[in-house]
Amino acid sequence: MSERDGRTPVMADVARLAGVSHQTVSRVLNGHPNVRTETVTRVRAAIEELGYRRNPSARALVTRRTNLLGVLTFDSTLFGPARTLAAIENAAREAGYFVSVVSLDGVTRQAVIEATARLAEQSVEGCVALAPQRAVVEALADLSGLRPLVAVEGGGGSGLPVVRVDQEGGAYAATRHLLDLGHRTVHHIAGKRDWLEGEARVEGWRRALAEAGAPVPAPAHGDWSPRSGYELGLRLAGERARGAEVTAAFVANDQMSIGVLRAFHENGIEVPGDVSVVGFDDIPETEYLTPALTTVRQDFTQLGRSAVELLLAALADGGTGDAAPARAVVPARLRVRESTAPASGAPGHW
Amino acid sequence: MSERDGRTPVMADVARLAGVSHQTVSRVLNGHPNVRTETVTRVRAAIEELGYRRNPSARALVTRRTNLLGVLTFDSTLFGPARTLAAIENAAREAGYFVSVVSLDGVTRQAVIEATARLAEQSVEGCVALAPQRAVVEALADLSGLRPLVAVEGGGGSGLPVVRVDQEGGAYAATRHLLDLGHRTVHHIAGKRDWLEGEARVEGWRRALAEAGAPVPAPAHGDWSPRSGYELGLRLAGERARGAEVTAAFVANDQMSIGVLRAFHENGIEVPGDVSVVGFDDIPETEYLTPALTTVRQDFTQLGRSAVELLLAALADGGTGDAAPARAVVPARLRVRESTAPASGAPGHW
DNA sequence: GCCTCAGATGTGAGCGCTAACAATGTTGCC
DNA sequence: GGCAACATTGTTAGCGCTCACATCTGAGGC
Structure with a gap:
């Protein structure tokens, strides 16, 4: 032997x-x-x-600790989720945890159930869900297994601890910036319906307009892709051609902004000469577009870090403190570049 | 009891x-x-x-199988790695495996050793390394632990099974396309030094030029970022201003291309009127840039899928077949859009 | 009727580790 | 010297599961 x-x-x-x-x-x-x-x-x-x-299995068997954190991700190909995932991995490593990633196959309840099961099968000690859609968060909140669980961009009311970027504040700042430049109102090309981030950005935009007593045009919903930005940009250009007052647009992310810029360009609309445009995310490309895009920067690194912090706290807590789910909000900051200018004929603030 | x-x-x-x-x-x-x-x-x-x-630990203890695949990633924030990672997760799931991600802290040998140790600590059954730098691949090949291991974009000669995109062929096609349009030569803004993908693209570009008997300008090395593209674009614009013949540029990725486009624009150089530009990657934005970028599309999904296939094959093989490390090459296809045009005064092929 | 064989189920051991406890040796202090 | 207190090490018993094997049943063949 x-x-x-x-x-x-x-x-x-x-x-x-x-x-x-x-x-x-x-x-x-x-x-x-x-x-x-x-x-x-x-x-x-x-x-x-x-x-x-x-042998980690033998160890886990007796200690009942796997040192594994699960990450549920929806589409880690988008800039934000990819960055956040990387940050989570880093934070987890520093805390001595491993990270197992499971990606969702869609936004159906069934997909959430399967992904959850997959995570549970590995007996992760806790889980971070990068699931920005309302439907996903709700399904997640329902499923009893898999606690502790921290939702990133999960919206409130779900009873889950949530970490999020101040989307509403960022959108408010973006819209406010345009209004301050003398634009009478700001059009909004929104994100995909049902995405909480997108909804919060709509809220922020709406609040800024309301505060300024500006008219509130109906927001147009895209799907975050450059293509949809292009299509909705075309629509906005059409409205303008038909005499509508379109001098400023707040677009819910940078990728769509790129499509909008293209649509405007094709229609002879100058940015920022004729229309000012603000994006959201601050992807690395924005600074080198022509014109460089004014946008709102989200700190995804901080977001991921906070998510892990909350999760570890919940883990240490041992499941107590269900009364008040923890929250963390990461600020979003406006980055003014070249795509915004005073409304023609308006004095602006400076 | x-x-x-x-x-x-x-x-x-x-x-x-x-x-x-x-x-x-x-x-x-x-x-x-x-x-x-x-x-x-x-x-x-x-x-x-x-x-x-x-209980997976108890099960793993006796079966000696963890059902875990490790992924070593360098910078999952870049478009390619993010996509590939997602594809790996999908393929692994279909094969009944879980995926644990470990990201490298840098390209030092020490970082590779640490990441490797982290993976080994979890007793992953096999590992995919998304490590496109020469130094990383070499360090990986040396380290005895952690087999089987499949390198993505790992270059040859390391003795490891490798999955890669046909970078060289893609670059050749891009350069050839420009030469076919009548350009006398093609300038190259290369990727980061030591990155195998970048080197393969240089090779393809060089081969196309050599084949056509065209002069071979010295390639300029960037770091994949829009910023570096901008800086090197400025340099190229300067050369052109000083009388050098710069009518076509092949840029090693789309992000740098965006910077180049900006630099050219600032210098009054029209694309494709004065200079034709080809990128690499086909990120979603390229289609909506002005001008829409001609680029080379890499199939990252296939890349990730192949990596898992090779890994599973090696797993099934049980460590035999060390003699001839497996290989898989995923094709890269040219996507012609608006940023390339016949050289002024040249008839071109059509 | 008895034996065979396959289907269906139970029993016991042990994977490699840690926790609890037991058993030493070692020191300090009166 | 003797005894407490501590440092250091060893022993034993599982953790929850799967494997190999033993057992028991009933169907079928002669």
Whole structure:
């Protein structure tokens, strides 16, 4: 029984080589205090010599801790989610956790159930959901398993701890910026329906208009893609051609803004000469567009970091404190570049 | 001992409730053939009633299979890696595997060692490395642990199975396209030094020029960012102003192309009127730039899928076949849009 | 009727680790 | 010297599961 051929060494092998018991090896591995320095050295040497690695399954079995955090992601191809995911991985690593990623196959309840099951199958200790759609968050809140769970951009009222960017504030700042430049009103090309981020941006835009007593045009909903931005930009250009007063547009993300810019260009509308445009996200490209896009920067790194912090806190809490789900809000800051200018004929604020 | 209070149920609890042995429960769970239908139903019901979930650690301990695939990623914020990661997750899921992501902290050997250790600590069954830098691939090839391992864009000669896009062919096609339009030569704004993808694109560009007997200007190396594209675009514009013949540029990725476009615009250089530009990647934005960018499309989805396929094959193989590391090459296709035009005064091919 | 064989189920051992406890050796203090 | 207190190490018993094997049933063949 003591022969191990070429099989991976186990703790007992290390113990034998170091001339101690397996428990002492365990103690060394776990940094227990009362082990003689000389013993530690010997054990370390044996570990090194055998190339021993502790079996995480065996460890997890007895400690009931997997050191695994789950991340539920919807579309990690978009800029925001990709950044956030990276930040989560970093924060988790620093806290000594591993990260297992599961992506959602769609926004159906069924997809959420499957993804949740997949996560549960791995017995993750906790989970971060990057699920910005209302439907997903609701499905998630219903499912009893998989706690603790932190929702990123999850909206309120779901009873889940939530980490989010101040979308509403960012949108308000963007709209306000345009109004301050003397534009009588601001048109809005919104994000995909049902996306909480998009809805919050609509709210912020609406609030700024209301505060200024400006007319509120009906927002047009895109799907975040450049293509939809282009199509809705075309529509806006058409309205303008038919005499509507279109001098400023707040677009719900940078990718759509690029489409809008193109649509305006094709219709001979100058940005910012004829129409000012503000985007959202501050993707790396915006600064080098022509014109460089005024936009709202979201700190995705902070977002991911906060999500992990909240999750770890909930983990430490041990499931208490259900009364008041924690929240964290990351600020969004306006970045003024070239795509916004005073309304023609208007004095503006400066 | 049979009381379990509020603790999570285990297989024995299910067995007791269903009136069978734990082994029968195990058989049901694992879909073994010889179990009576009626028994299966009863066990299923008990599982449902208790909300039982099999403990993956216990299972992994005895089967020696974790069902975990590791993904080593460098910068999942870039478009390509993000897409590839998503594709890997999908393919892994279909094959019944989970995916654990570890991101590299830099390109140092030390970072690779740490990331590798992190992956090994989880006893992943295999690993996909999204590590396009030469240094990383070399460090990876050296480290003995962590096999099987498939490198994505890993270059040859490392002895590792490799999945990659036909960068060289894509670059050749892009350059060829420009030459075919009558341009005497094509300037190249290359990617970051040491990145294998970038180097392959340089090769393809060089081969097309050599084949056509065209002069080979020195390539300028950027870092993939729009900013670096802008700076090198400025440089190219300067050369042109000083009388150099610059009528066509092949830029190693779309993000840099955006910077180049901006630099040209600022210098009154028309695209494609004065200079034709081709990018690489086909990010969603390119189609809506002004002008829409001619570029080379990489199929990242296929790339991720192939990586998992190769990994699973190596897993099934059980470590044999070290002699000839497997390879898979995904094609890259030119997408002609608006940023390329015949050289002024040249007849071109059409 | 008895034996065979396959289908259906149960039993026991053990995967590699940690936690609890037991058993030493070691020191300090009166 | 003796005894407490502590440091250091070893022993034992599982964690929850699957594997190999043993057992038991009933159908079928002669």
